[in-house]
Each structure stands twice: as structure tokens, then as C-alpha cells.
Amino acid sequence: MVATLTGENTFALQQELRKLVDAFVREHGDIALERLDGEEADYVRIQEALTSAPFLASKKMVVLRSASANKKYVEEAEILLKDVPETTDVIIVELKLDKRTSYYKFLKKSTEFKEFTALDTNGLAAWLVRSAKEGGGELSSNDARYLVERVGDNQQLLANELEKLLIHDTKISRESIDELTEATPQSTIFELLEAAFAGNNKRTLQLYEEQRALKVEPPQIVAMLAWQLHVLTVIKTAGDRSPAEVAKEAKLSPFVVQKSANIARKMSLVELKRLVADLLKIDVRSKRESIDPDEALQHYLLSMSI
Numbered sequence: 001m002v003a004t005l006t007g008e009n010t011f012a013l014q015q016e017l018r019k020l021v022d023a024f025v026r027e028h029g030d031i032a033l034e035r036l037d038g039e040e041a042d043y044v045r046i047q048e049a050l051t052s053a054p055f056l057a058s059k060k061m062v063v064l065r066s067a068s069a070n071k072k073y074v075e076e077a078e079i080l081l082k083d084v085p086e087t088t089d090v091i092i093v094e095l096k097l098d099k100r101t102s103y104y105k106f107l108k109k110s111t112e113f114k115e116f117t118a119l120d121t122n123g124l125a126a127w128l129v130r131s132a133k134e135g136g137g138e139l140s141s142n143d144a145r146y147l148v149e150r151v152g153d154n155q156q157l158l159a160n161e162l163e164k165l166l167i168h169d170t171k172i173s174r175e176s177i178d179e180l181t182e183a184t185p186q187s188t189i190f191e192l193l194e195a196a197f198a199g200n201n202k203r204t205l206q207l208y209e210e211q212r213a214l215k216v217e218p219p220q221i222v223a224m225l226a227w228q229l230h231v232l233t234v235i236k237t238a239g240d241r242s243p244a245e246v247a248k249e250a251k252l253s254p255f256v257v258q259k260s261a262n263i264a265r266k267m268s269l270v271e272l273k274r275l276v277a278d279l280l281k282i283d284v285r286s287k288r289e290s291i292d293p294d295e296a297l298q299h300y301l302l303s304m305s306i
Helices: 010-028 045-053 072-081 100-110 121-134 141-151 155-168 174-181 183-199 201-213 218-236 243-250 256-265 271-289 293-302
Strands: 004-005 033-038 059-064 086-093 112-115
Touching: 004 010, 004 033, 004 100, 010 033, 010 059, 010 086, 010 155, 033 045, 045 059, 045 072, 045 086, 100 218, 121 141, 121 155, 141 155, 141 174, 141 183, 155 174, 174 256, 183 201, 183 218, 183 256, 183 293, 201 293, 218 243, 218 256, 218 271, 218 293, 243 256, 271 293
Parallel strands: 004 086, 004 112, 033 059, 059 086
Antiparallel strands: none
16 A cells, blocks of 8 residues: 655644554554655665565555655656555655646555645534544534634644543533633634724724733734734735635635635725725834824724724
8 A cells, every 4th residue: 555645734634644553553563664754864765665575574564754855756756656565555744745746646646645635614613523522522513613713723722622621521512612712812813803894892892902911912913913914915816716725825724714705805905905004004103102002003993894
């Protein structure tokens, strides 16, 4: 078997790798497992690992990471991988592959190819619901989405939080999510923008105070607002491209693009430019003049209603 694991969803990729390796080791033992880093091992070492017979075992497994960094290996990969003996299983791990290359095309055509893409909000929520059930618990779709929006799209962090919630109570509720998890600053900044754009002044000021209570300083809030405005601008200027295409081309999280798309649709480029310019003025003034940055930012947010 020669398998390829690739994609930006490192959490799902590592889970699949661990599953394959653990199953092999249970049957053949640790001595039959060999791990190589293509950025460190030379071509001769890689060639030897892939073509040599197992030692003190009926089969061996070679986990080959980032081998595309080895130019000689890439040139010889097609011949080399076709000559792998039946007594050797090979798992090629490439987090990023250039789809234009013949190496990528060969791996996709001639190996057991699995690509792990980043999950959007719906995908993460569905995964959380499944994971909770597998862990003997219960989590509704709505509360799963709430957990994603509260914690963010880091799948490893979500897995950790889910484990903690299940230990507390197998029936996960929104109340337990609020009690046992902390809202990420970036997630709350988006909620802050949502409230500001909706003209919900009370909620806007409440969320701003929550940010400050979390020890997020005004310069950090300015930076996160600037980043969110950048995302909105990217989406607004993307034409009729889908959120998935926008995320891929702009190298943004699909989760972030999907969350920001509704706001972007309601705004004009003229309004976005004004917001960027006004935020820049606050940033410059806070560094050159003696102003109250909290007051300036709160006034800025209250003027954002669309």
C-alpha cells in the first residue's frame, strides 16, 4: 500500500495518520515502523527505506513527511514508488502540494490519495455533533455552531473543549459551553462588528467592555478590526466567486469567509473605504496625541450601523 495524506486540515490529517500507524503497529510492532523527514533525509536514505526488506518482521511501514522538499526524490518518485515491494506500506504526508506538478498528479492517480480540507462552520458543527455522540454524549447542531462561533475554527482546540464539556456533563448545553469555555478575542471581535453594523448599540458597548475585561488592549482591538475589515474588502471585491474559492485564493479560513459574507453583501466599497480610513485616523492619533483610545473606538463602533 502506498497512501498520500495531504491538505490544510492538519487535525483531520493527523487523526488519519495516527489511525493507520496504530493499526499497523498493533499487528507488526514498533520495530516495523520507520519515520523519515524528506527535508532532512537525503535521496539515498529515502530510496533505501522504500525498497529494502523488513527487518525482523513480515512487513514494515515507512511514514515519509515533506518529501517534496527533496528535489532528487521528486524527480525519481514515479519510478521509486512503483517499485515499492508488497512487504512495505508507505504513507506520504505532504501538508501542501502544488497541484500543477507532475508529482501531485502522479500521487493522486497512483496512490491511495486523501486530501483533508479545512471545514467551514457547518462542517465543524456536524463534526462536533458526531464526535460528541461517539464520546457517549449529546450536542445539538445549534449548540455545536455556537461552540464554533465562541471558540473559533481551530479543530484541535474544539476537540479539547469538547472533551472537557463531555467530562462535565454528557448532555452538553449552551449554559455549560458558556461556563467552561472562553470566547476567543477574534471571535468576539466579529460579534462586536456584527452588533455595530446592526445598530445594536447596547450589545456593541457590552461586547467592547468584554474585550477590555479579557485584557485586550485598544491597539489589539484596532489590529483585529483592521483584519476583519480586510476580510470584508477581500470578499466584497471577489465578484461572484464562492466563499470556498475566496478562502482558497486569499488564503483565509473558510470559516472566517463564510461568517463575514453576509456583512460584506450589505456594504458598499465606499463605506468600507470610509471605515478603513477612520480606523487609521484613530490608530495614528492614539500614537501621536493624548486621546482616550477607548472613547474613540466606542464612538467609531457606534457610527458603523448599516
